Amino acid sequence: KLDTAVVGELQVVLPPLSSRSVYAIYRKALRTGKYWKLLPEERAILRLARNLNKIISPLLREAIYKILVKIWPEKARYYIAVHEGIKALKKRAELAAKLEWIKLKEVLSKWRENREYVLQVGFSALNTSPFYRGEM
Incomplete structure (x- = not known):
């Protein structure tokens, strides 16, 4: 569930x-x-x-x-993982921009092309304990 x-x-x-x-x-x-x-x-x-x-x-x-x-909980989990992945990657890109890591910012800004990476980040965010997750 x-x-x-x-x-x-x-x-x-x-x-x-x-x-x-x-x-x-x-x-x-x-x-x-x-x-x-x-x-x-x-x-x-x-x-x-x-x-x-x-x-x-x-x-x-x-x-x-x-x-x-x-x-359809399996499909819902997929949509939630995409949502969480996009949210986490946006946060990482903002942090890279603040720290002026240009190369990392370019890599993270290409998340629209690579859906598997978005899913990977989303599922890892969902499976991480809220204690370790921090603020996303």
Whole structure:
């Protein structure tokens, strides 16, 4: 299970969802029977969000991510790892800029091209104990 504290931090920059990914969540919920365990409001959000091209609203995205945690925790962990990785790399790039480490700043600014590195940093941030993590 995912920590509720991690799910609560989803308000910060989350990647936008497409209608295809929402439809995949909907199909997975129906296939596993978890659709009927959702609250009626969550079912309505999921059914209506299928018809949107791109979900940009932060409130709607947060609601869908909370539904995703209930239906498909593995995929939710992936999205949370991407989010945490981006957040950690931005913080590292800011620190490198403050310390004037130009080469490190250039390496960290290329995170958009290398998704595996973002995932690696995100999963390492999620698996690090909050005691050792510090402020991210």
